Amino acid sequence: MAFMGSKTRRGRTVLEITIGIVVFCLFSASSSSGVRGQTLRQIAKFDLPGPGGKRFDYLTVDDEDHFLLSAHLGPGILYVIDLRSTKVVKAIPGLPGITGLEYVPGTHKVYTSDWGEEKIGIVDLQSMTVTKRLATAAKPNGSTYAAPFHKVYVSDTLGKAVAVVDVTKDEIVKTIEFASETGMPQYDSSSRKVYVNLRNTNEVAEIDPATDTLLGKYPVDGCQFNHGMAVDSEHHRAFLLCTGNRTLTVFGLNTHRSIAHLPMPAGADVVKFDPGLRRIYVACSSGFISVFEEKDADHYQKLEDFPVEKMVHSLAVDLATHRLYAPEQEERGAPVARMVVYAAVTTDRSKP
Numbered sequence: 637m638a639f640m641g642s643k644t645r646r647g648r649t650v651l652e653i654t655i656g657i658v659v660f661c662l663f664s665a666s667s668s669s670g671v672r673g674q675t676l677r678q679i680a681k682f683d684l685p686g687p688g689g690k691r692f693d694y695l696t697v698d699d700e701d702h703f704l705l706s707a708h709l710g711p712g713i714l715y716v717i718d719l720r721s722t723k724v725v726k727a728i729p730g731l732p733g734i735t736g737l738e739y740v741p742g743t744h745k746v747y748t749s750d751w752g753e754e755k756i757g758i759v760d761l762q763s764m765t766v767t768k769r770l771a772t773a774a775k776p777n778g779s780t781y782a783a784p785f786h787k788v789y790v791s792d793t794l795g796k797a798v799a800v801v802d803v804t805k806d807e808i809v810k811t812i813e814f815a816s817e818t819g820m821p822q823y824d825s826s827s828r829k830v831y832v833n834l835r836n837t838n839e840v841a842e843i844d845p846a847t848d849t850l851l852g853k854y855p856v857d858g859c860q861f862n863h864g865m866a867v868d869s870e871h872h873r874a875f876l877l878c879t880g881n882r883t884l885t886v887f888g889l890n891t892h893r894s895i896a897h898l899p900m901p902a903g904a905d906v907v908k909f910d911p912g913l914r915r916i917y918v919a920c921s922s923g924f925i926s927v928f929e930e931k932d933a934d935h936y937q938k939l940e941d942f943p944v945e946k947m948v949h950s951l952a953v954d955l956a957t958h959r960l961y962a963p964e965q966e967e968r969g970a971p972v973a974r975m976v977v978y979a980a981v982t983t984d985r986s987k988p
Contacts, residue, residue: 684975688965692965694735695963697952698761712730731759733750734757739781796817835862858885883900896936948962
């Protein structure tokens with residue numbers, strides 16, 4: 637039996653072969669974990685004042701005030717964070733079960749989905765206070781703003797409805813009901829239509845915001861339980877998180893057909909699109925941010941499952957800097973309340 641240091645028939649020692657195997661394995665492990673070809677790089681992290689170990693939900697960027705707005709669902713807090721200094725400007729309490737949030741440009745107001753009291757909260761970012769609460773159907777969740785129509789659309793997931801809020805009156809002017817639980821809605825600025833996931837029936841519904849009427853419901857082939865959604869308005873594409881079969885489905889909003897299916901890790905919850913980099917980011921609570929690339933309107937590829945802490949449910953992208961923000965509620969199982977900032981890593985050195 638050959639021992640380490642003895643020669644093989646071709647003149648190489650077992651030790652040399654063993655070292656080669658180890659190096660190959662380490663190289664392979666590095667590649668799969670994102671060290672080579674890495675798409676994101678952590679550049680900052682900072683603690684948040686709320687309690688650790690409690691779930692976070694949606695985030696959004698207020699470009700006018702240079703704020704990052706983050707919903708801390710567990711304690712019912714909205715964090716207002718200065719994007720330039722990464723400092724918490726204000727932690728606004730009294731928003732029980734805050735899930736979704738939508739900033740409306742020109743108003744300095746953010747509309748929150750407060751599951752804990754089944755209401756839509758209206759927060760004035762100048763006074764940093766909750767100014768109004770609107771009773772709505774069960775489990776207000778994701779939301780979107782149709783700017784030309786001055787309306788926020790809030791998905792009432794368990795109420796199987798979408799609430800329409802007129803931001804000039806701060807009143808619910810209509811509730812659109814469905815035969816399915818509703819997932820994330822999104823406004824497509826090209827078609828000037830609102831689309832909403834119908835996650836029990838694996839469909840996407842189309843709403844005309846001019847009249848708030850339902851124009852149609854379209855089945856999404858190859859998708860089970862579509863909850864999260866982001867939209868590429870330039871190419872009339874919706875990116876749907878099909879959590880039932882762990883698939884990112886690219887859906888043609890103009891053709892009403894599925895275009896691509898790409899695998900995702902478990903726990904996909906929130907998806908965001910960065911049109912400048914043509915990247916799609918998916919927060920997966922099993923411990924990854926999945927990164928996909930839009931080659932063109934009909935071709936897509938996965939770049940990486942970037943490893944992060946578990947229970948990361950959400951993220952936001954600053955389209956001006958291409959930075960990505962993701963809140964953490966634990967670190968290796970220990971409770972934290974923290975925001976992590978990532979820079980996009982690209983092969984094109986002209987990009988960030």
